[in-house]
Amino acid sequence: MELTRRNAILLGAGAVLASGLPALASTATDDAIDTFTGGAAVGEGDLKLTAPEIAENGNTVPIEVASSTAVEIMVLATGNPTPSVATFKFGSMAATRNASTRIRLAGTQDVVAIAKLEDGSFVQASSAVKVTIGGCGG
Amino acid sequence: MASGVKPRVKVPKKAAAGDVITIKTLISHKMESGQRKDKEGNVIPRSIINRFTCDFNGENVVDIKLEPAISTNPFFEFEAKVPEAGEFQFTWYDDDGSVYEATKSIAIG
Numbered sequence: 373m374e375l376t377r378r379n380a381i382l383l384g385a386g387a388v389l390a391s392g393l394p395a396l397a398s399t400a401t402d403d404a405i406d407t408f409t410g411g412a413a414v415g416e417g418d419l420k421l422t423a424p425e426i427a428e429n430g431n432t433v434p435i436e437v438a439s440s441t442a443v444e445i446m447v448l449a450t451g452n453p454t455p456s457v458a459t460f461k462f463g464s465m466a467a468t469r470n471a472s473t474r475i476r477l478a479g480t481q482d483v484v485a486i487a488k489l490e491d492g493s494f495v496q497a498s499s500a501v502k503v504t505i506g507g508c509g510g
Numbered sequence: 511m512a513s514g515v516k517p518r519v520k521v522p523k524k525a526a527a528g529d530v531i532t533i534k535t536l537i538s539h540k541m542e543s544g545q546r547k548d549k550e551g552n553v554i555p556r557s558i559i560n561r562f563t564c565d566f567n568g569e570n571v572v573d574i575k576l577e578p579a580i581s582t583n584p585f586f587e588f589e590a591k592v593p594e595a596g597e598f599q600f601t602w603y604d605d606d607g608s609v610y611e612a613t614k615s616i617a618i619g
Binding site for chain 1: 530531543545565566569570571572573574575576577578579580581582584585586587588589590591
């Protein structure tokens with residue numbers, strides 16, 4: 373392809389589009405976090421997220437969240453078409469603030485958990501998962 | 511209503527008063543995410559279970575909001591206090607309005 377002015381503009385537009393896509397995905401994640409925290413600062417602390425380092429099948433990836441004072445824990449998959457995964461609320465009869473489930477991951481990405489603690493503060497934990505086969509279908 | 515929905519719950523039959531027990535639940539459900547397409551390229555509409563709750567004698571243990579990113583046949587494992595004999599109620603809420611229920615009683619001994 374000749375590098376004419378028109379082509380150069382097209383190339384530039386394409387590059388902006390390509391670089392804009394991951395930015396869009398992370399905005400959705402940020403929005404979900406903001407909705408959950410109400411804009412409060414998110415620190416680190418009493419929250420543990422256990423996920424496999426490598427998941428062969430993105431259709432069912434076992435994860436576990438654990439905390440000792442969380443009231444509510446939200447799990448996000450930052451690389452999924454819709455980042456929300458699940459929100460766990462613990463009631464008065466919950467013995468521990470631990471729960472595990474199986475989730476779908478579209479590809480290699482970070483899984484993020486955000487917990488609302490009893491004192492009203494928010495903490496975050498994340499774990500990178502390599503996915504061999506994505507789990508969101510074609 | 512999605513076909514072939516069958517809840518399965520694993521709760522110990524008895525426990526000592528004040529014990530902490532582990533509960534495992536699984537419900538067979540296809541959890542169609544709304545992202546997939548069929549052979550003709552049409553999007554298969556979303557059909558998932560969007561909420562799961564577990565109560566013990568009317569008091570809440572967990573209340574979980576499910577999104578399409580939960581795997582087929584949603585599985586959950588969590589821990590509950592057993593201060594007295596009673597009954598665990600498990601409820602799953604489907605997108606189409608169906609509600610699936612299961613109960614398990616536990617004795618003190």
